[in-house]
Amino acid sequence: MKRQLPIAITFILGFVLTLQYFIPHRSFEIVYEVTNIWLQIIGFFAMILGILSLVMLHWDKIQYKKTNWGYSIVTLVSLVGITLVGVIGTEESPAFNWLYNYILAPISATMFALLAFFIASAAYRAFRARTIIATILLLAAIIVMMGRVPIGSIISFGIFPKLSDILLNYPNVAAKRAILMGVGLGAAATGLKVMLGIERSYMGSD
Amino acid sequence: MSSCIHRFFNRSAILFLVALYLIPLAHVKCFAQENNSSPSSGxxxxxxxxxxxxxxxxxxxxxxxxxxxxxxxxxxxxxxxxxxxxxxxxxxxxxxxxxxxxxxxxxxxxxxxxxxxxxxxxxxxxxxxxxxxxxxxQASGQWFHSGKMATFVVTVLFCVTVIIVLIFARRGREFYIRPIAGINAIDDAIGRATEMGKPILYVPGLGSASEVATIAAFTIMGRVAKRTAEYRTRVIVPCYYPESMIVAQEVVKSAYLDAGRPDLYNEKEIFFLTQEQFPFTAAVNGIMLRDKPATNFFMGKFYAESLMLAETGFEAGAIQIAGTDEPIQIPFFVAACDYVLIGEELYAASAYLSRDPMQLGTLKAQDWGKAALVILLIVGIISASVFGIDFFIRILDVNVM
Missing domain, CATH: 2.60.40.10 (Immunoglobulins)
Structure with a gap:
């Protein structure tokens, strides 16, 4: 029963929601809306479990003074602080907005800005001409980079931008579409395996 | 007599005036209702x-x-x-x-x-x-979206193909699946972590638990966790969604039970971090730099953070295996990871690892599906470009609106 019931639920919901994609009738829209509401309810309770997990993990680190336990204090203080500000003053309160706009947003932006350096360091390794394939990759990268900057166009009399467009519009798009075709069929097959109960490892079983 | 004549003319004048007033009104009304009257006012x-x-x-x-x-x-x-x-x-x-x-x-x-x-x-x-x-x-709701006919037909054909292949698989037919380097390397990567006495980091992506890529990540996680249980190696699983955390805990717990080592299972190693993209990235990077896992797995949905995670893992000296169905992120993983499961290989991992004929059968159905699509594409391109026949373009037209 522990196995059959989840598989039955998965099959029925999977089948109905697949049909729903092809049926615009209101009755099937209601099914979709209701399942979305269920998902939100599950998400809410899961969030409680998630926060409990986070608190327990960091409380444990603080309690036993594990390595870097100071960061755990920062995490818990931030968690409690922003929750209190949000609950007491609502989401629209100036304090909550201030915390979001002047702490969380700049931190996230800083993190995102680091991507440029990560790209530079990864590109340095990826573009070393050690093999024929790596050399082709390096040449393609040079062409695309030169095609995207004004100086590339000037020094090559407009050839780099054209070559860059050819590389991006033909081999690149062809490869992407090939991957997407495989992904589409793979996703459909995986969905079918889950619905038919062939793939059960997401339930914690082989 | 004169008064009679006078009255008659008076009445006639009034009637004439009334008629003069009514004629245009009647004209407009008639024009408005029947619409075939003479044009007016431009x-x-x-x-x-x-x-x-x-x-x-x-x-x-x-x-x-x-x-x-x-x-x-x-x-x-x-x-x-x-x-x-x-x-x-x-x-x-x-x-x-x-x-x-x-x-x-x-x-x-x-x-x-x-x-x-x-x-x-x-x-x-x-x-x-x-x-x-x-x-x-009258307005009415439809029971079939005619704009999705092509998708429907392809879905039905694909499902029928999968079921046929599954019947063959049930009868004992064996299917050849090409070697996938990224999956073959999983055991070696776990072995490396065991030898080094360091943990394994498994990130199931930034997708929700209902996404196919995340489900595929869970299936691989089950195999990885079983091996880590056998080798007594720690596995750390930071999660982006609390729902993913619950599923991941269940998957790892069952894997430890299957391996006969439920005592080694530690629920606190599978934890929720945050649902903000870059704070999550910062937290996972922190784990990589502090705990120095010997092996990193990045499986599932990844976005702009893919390279940050993979580069940090590389700097930390870990062997890294990534898998995602996001085409834009694949080059980043290829640049920074040791092995990458590209697109559908992520979905194939479970079947490949289990060698279950039923699962392998679905992979074979995928291959047939791809072959059919490629043939259709070639025929469509030739018929449209060379002969000017747009039949294939029309039958595959999808209008989701």
Whole structure:
């Protein structure tokens, strides 16, 4: 029963929601809306479990003074602080907005800005001409980079931008579409395996 | 006698005046209702409702009106048309919308009941001139989206193919699956972590638990966790969604039970971090730099953080295996990881690892599906480019609106 019931639920919901994609009738829209509401309810309770997990993990680190336990204090203080500000003053309160706009947003932006350096360091390794394939990759990268900057166009009399467009519009798009075709069929097959109960490892079983 | 004559002329004069007043009014009324009267005030031909249908491929409560625009003197160009609706042909009409003069259709979605008769007219803005009467028409919900026919047929064909292959697999037919380096390396990567006495980091992506890529990540996680249980190696699983955390805990717990080592399972190693993209990235990077896992797995949905995670892992000296179905992120993983499961290989991992004939069968069905698509593409390209036949383009046309 522990196995059959989840598989039955998965099959029925999977089948109905697949049909729903092809049926615009209101009755099937209601099914979709209701399942979305269920998902939100599950998400809410899961969030409680998630926060409990986070608190327990960091409380444990603080309690036993594990390595870097100071960061755990920062995490818990931030968690409690922003929750209190949000609950007491609502989401629209100036304090909550201030915390979001002047702490969380700049931190996230800083993190995102680091991507440029990560790209530079990864590109340095990826573009070393050690093999024929790596050399082709390096040449393609040079062409695309030169095609995207004004100086590339000037020094090559407009050839780099054209070559860059050819590389991006033909081999690149062809490869992407090939991957997407495989992904589409793979996703459909995986969905079918889950619905038919062939793939059960997401339930914690082989 | 003279008074009689006088009275007669007076009455005639009054009647004449009344008639003079009524004639234009009658003219306008007649023009408004029948629409075939002579043009007035710059209108040469009045607009006429050419098509009035229940809006296709929707849940109902909507009617689409199409009309032929009128023609006007250059001195008089109206702003547009007022759309009028009534539930009885001869009752008062309510204004329900306005369309500019160049438009020729309007979708009425305002408080319509399915199965009820409605009538429509257009009024030329700034005049009393009305179009032909349109209706009755009823709104209704459709039971099939005709614009998705191609998707439906392909889905049914694919499902039938999968089921046929599964029947073959059940009968004991063996299928050849090409070696996938990334999956073959999983055991070696776990072995490396065990030898080094360091933990394994498994990130199941930033997708929700309901996404196929995340489900595929869970299936691989089960295999990885089973091995880590056998080798007594720690596995750390930071999660982006709390739902993913719950599923991941269940998957790892079951894997430890299957491996006969439930005592080694530590729920606190599978934890929720945050649902913010870059704070999550920062936290995972922190784990990589502090705990120095020997092996990193990045499986599932990844976005802009893919390279940050993979580069940090590389800097920390870990062997890294990544898998994602996001085509844009694949080059980043290729640049920074040791092995990458590209697109569908992520979905294939579970079947590949289990060697279960039923699962392998679905992989074979995928291959057939791909072969059919490639043949269809080649035939379609040749027929459209060389012979100018757009049959394949039309049959595969999908309109999701």
């Amino acid at each position: 209108i040469i031909t009045v607009p006429s409702i050419s098509n009035l249908i229940d809006t296709p491929n929707d849940h109902g409560n909507s009617i689409t009106i199409t009309w032929k625009v009128g023609s006007y003197d250059p001195s008089f160009v109206p702003m547009g048309y007022v759309i009028l609706r009534s539930d009885k042909a001869d009752r008062a009409y309510d204004s329900i919308g306005f369309q500019l003069i160049g438009e020729t259709s309007f979708v009425d979605t305002g408080n319509l009941l399915n199965g009820k008769d409605y009538y429509y007219k257009l009024r030329v803005e700034g005049t009393d001139v009305l179009s032909t009467l349109g209706g009755p028409v």
